[in-house]
Amino acid sequence: MKQTITLILLLTCLNTIAQIKFEKGYIINNNGKKIECLIKNEDWLHNPSNFIYKIDNTSKEVIGNLYSIKEFGVNGYSKYNRFKVGIDKSNTNVNKLSKNRTYDFVEETLFLKVLVEGKANLYVYNEGNIVKYFYKKEDKPIYQLEYKEYLNSKNYLVKNKNYLTQLRLDVSCDKINYKNVDYNKNSLVKYFLAYNNCNDSNAPIKDYTKSKSNSKTNFGVKLGIGNSSILYENSLYGYRNIKSSGINLRIGFEAEYVLPFNKNKWAFFVEPTYQTYKSDIERGNTQIGEITYNSIEIPIGVKHYMFINQNSKLFLDGAYVIDFPISSSSDFNNSANLEIDSSPSVNLGFGYSHKNKYSVEVRYYLTRDLSDNYQFWRTKYSSASIILGYSF
Structure with missing residues (x-):
């Protein structure tokens, strides 16, 4: 529930910081006078009842509305x-x-x-x-x-x-x-x-x-390397300070649908990814087991682009992640093993795209529980990754 709220807050923030430019256009006032001006082009999905314009770059912003404007347009x-x-x-x-x-x-x-x-x-x-x-x-x-x-x-x-x-x-x-x-x-x-x-x-x-902005569908591959950490807890036996950390690798495929409004600044995406992680489990400085965690992750999310120029853009994204473990377990030296069954989670990312072809992203995966089916165990997994992308 907390992760769902986090994702909703991210999307709200993305909407707040959306960068919309003033572009050349015109208005026609109630007297029939046409005035060349700059209009804040929001590429409206729904018909506006008002809009923002200014006469030139040095003048103040004015709200045009149904009472004062007969016609307006973005050139x-x-x-x-x-x-x-x-x-x-x-x-x-x-x-x-x-x-x-x-x-x-x-x-x-x-x-x-x-x-x-x-x-x-x-x-x-x-x-x-x-x-x-x-x-x-x-x-x-x-x-x-x-x-x-x-x-x-x-x-x-x-x-x-x-x-x-x-x-x-x-x-x-x-x-x-x-x-x-x-x-x-x-x-x-x-x-x-x-x-x-x-x-x-x-x-x-x-x-x-x-x-008008047109919808687009983009496909690409993603390669990533990350630093993962795991914290084990058992409420029945009072186990604490059982940890694992190490490198995880990932390779995925992204399908992105760019929405046909707001100047193509918003997109939905799905990114099926195979990820693998293997490392020692330690209590204090003592090695007490080993974890092998392989899975298919399916992030389903929203991406917001912020254009720098024709070839460059920044982006923020957030996704709800469903995880399907494959032959994965935490194997302890002197006790029963834990089969990994992970809970859904959320990831947040920030990146840069060049020429709609190449991208680099820093992505943080919020905590997921890898022992979701166990009553007394909690296995808290989190990760931060650098991901390189190439779009076809």
Whole structure:
């Protein structure tokens, strides 16, 4: 439990220290005046209700919000427009679905993210589990593309796909088929781009999804050497001061999924690793046994990157570690042996990555119990390692 709390605290700290740069952009105020400025680009996963900007590097930071800003954008990256819209926020949690087929619209003023511009514009609003799409044609009003999941009288999940009717009536072209459009970003962006290219219009066409951070999957190998220490305790016999220390070696494989927001600063990873440790067990200065500890560790965790420049970045990571011992035991000279059965643990790391290829990391493994199945024994294992990595 303590190690789980430690991991949660680490992730909270990572979120607090996240480095976000000011980048060139613009705002349009309520008077319709466009002002070039610097915007703190947080690559928002959810639509913001406010943002931070400053006129230049020497000026103070200002909060832009729904009351003062009609539009803002980060050059070559993202764009948001303010609209007063009717939005249906029906719960999308499968355990809390409505039994009503009709939409429950409420009027709200929101910053909508632009996905596609042209004769017909496509927007998105993301609020956690609520993701809604909107469309607007030239000088006409903006409408939500209507889609709702609900439960019928037999408690079966049913989908109200009225957005297909909207596409047929308002955003259709003989050369494209609206019937196969799904209610998701990729499908709708593809359709609106096709529609805008299908119609003769002087309106420039722009796909804002191309400038967004993309998810990435990276694979690599890890080699490490560490210093491990073990403290044995037996509450029944009062054993104390039984220790072991030595070098452990490890080789692993990492699969990393870089998240498609916040400028690719966050990633999930899993790193199956074979580790081996063998050393004497001592009481005071007397050798009383030997430990052989081989296992497959599976750290599952979160990594946060802090970019220095295009080729260099620092990272912090934390992981929950599941350990599977292989032919491992603590063998005492004059008493029964202890088969190793380890408890889960947590590791914390800090490292440097160069050109997304090479990395070096210092990693600390918090205490795990290697005698988890024994009532009176506690075998506290901890380790600190230096790990070298190479990504394919």
